[in-house]
Amino acid sequence: MNSSKKSPWSSTPPTAERIVSAIERIGNVLRTGAWQFATAEGLNPAQVDILAILLSRSEGVRLSWLAQQMGVTTASASDSVAALVTKNLVEKAKAADDGRAIALRLTLDGKALATKISEGMSFAFDAVEALTKSQQDAMYAGLLAVIGQLQKSERFPEIRTCVTCRYFAPHTSKDKEGLHHCRLVNAPLPSAMLRLDCPEHEAAEPHVDSFNWKALQRT
Ligand code: SF4
Known part of the structure; x- marks a missing residue:
């Protein structure tokens, strides 16, 4: 074997780089799935994110916490929440742990839609379950x-x-x-x-x- 011959893999990026790239690509596929869903339901992706986050938080959450989870400013999260309140998908109620604070929760319609969104992403669960x-x-x-x-x-x-x-x-x-x-x-x-x-x-x-x-x- 000629050891001076260049390895055919010398230009392969390091494993860490390929893992990050794979996570990024999977994230893009999931986001595209959410986009398609959002368009069909008249929502934008941020609104879809909010419904998905609130689905597992039946006790309600503060706006600031929601913004932190989404990685956006409180003002931006507030706009998305306002649109969902108008659509009767999210409601504002008194927080259980502080009567002066507001908690955001899904309405019954919001819960039904959030469940449908989760089912709409079943292609991702199927892919993982095949492993x-x-x-x-x-x-x-x-x-x-x-x-x-x-x-x-x-x-x-x-x-x-x-x-x-x-x-x-x-x-x-x-x-x-x-x-x-x-x-x-x-x-x-x-x-x-x-x-x-x-x-x-x-x-x-x-x-x-x-x-x-x-x-x-x-x-
Ligand atoms: S209570 Fe804490 S340790 Fe127990 S299952 Fe929940 S998160 Fe895990």
Whole structure:
């Protein structure tokens, strides 16, 4: 073999670059799906995002939190919310934890539409479900680790994941690596079952978050 011959792969970008590119392309496909849906329903993509976010937050959310999740200004989120209120898809009510604050919630029509949107993205679920269980577990673990890194640099909005929850106890089993525990329900919690958006989540102290993210890298 002629070792001086140039490798046919020398121009291949590094793995990290190809992973980011793959995530970006998948994101584009999902956004296009949302665009098509938005157009058909007379909504814009930001409005579709709001419906999707509110679907798992039946208790209601503050406008500032919503803006943070969407990565837009409060004024921009406020415009989108106002349009959804006019369409009777979102309602403003008193926040359960503070009677003077306003919480945004889906109306019944909004909930029905948000559910339809979620079903409309089933092509993405089908694509992931076609993978083997071990591929899905590895992909989920990898994506969760990337989210953890992004959160370290404050580039990922707050999420209700087990890793940042005060009830989460990592690696509680001496015999089985990657077996954690949820202290709320007092049950073992395997890595593959870690939640991304748990309604019972209660934020842990920041130093506990960072300990948990590090601990998870051992999984
Ligand atoms: S309460 Fe929810 S987020 Fe917290 S550890 Fe248990 S399952 Fe995870």
